[in-house]
Amino acid sequence: MDCFGGAGYRRQGDSFGGIRDFSSSGWKGNALVWTSDAQVRPLQQFAYTKMSDESFRVEWQVFKNGGYIVGDTLTCARQPRPAEP
Numbered sequence: 001m002d003c004f005g006g007a008g009y010r011r012q013g014d015s016f017g018g019i020r021d022f023s024s025s026g027w028k029g030n031a032l033v034w035t036s037d038a039q040v041r042p043l044q045q046f047a048y049t050k051m052s053d054e055s056f057r058v059e060w061q062v063f064k065n066g067g068y069i070v071g072d073t074l075t076c077a078r079q080p081r082p083a084e085p
Helices: none
Strands: 009-012 019-024 031-036 046-054 055-064 067-077
Touching: 019 046
Parallel strands: none
Antiparallel strands: 009 019, 019 031, 031 046, 046 055, 055 067
């Protein structure tokens, strides 16, 4: 995938030995969404949001009752580099 905006496709394995395929149309502002292929049940998304130059959030979402709901959230932040001796 072109990390500067192009579309992409990815295959993701899980801890149960399953494989799921996802596609994305690329970054839209500070958001990147990977949506599962139609045969994946329930439908799933990984939604990445740039929070700042130093952090981002990723939500795993599942389709339920007509819309996506958050199943898990992870916020990642860059750690400061240690001072050189």
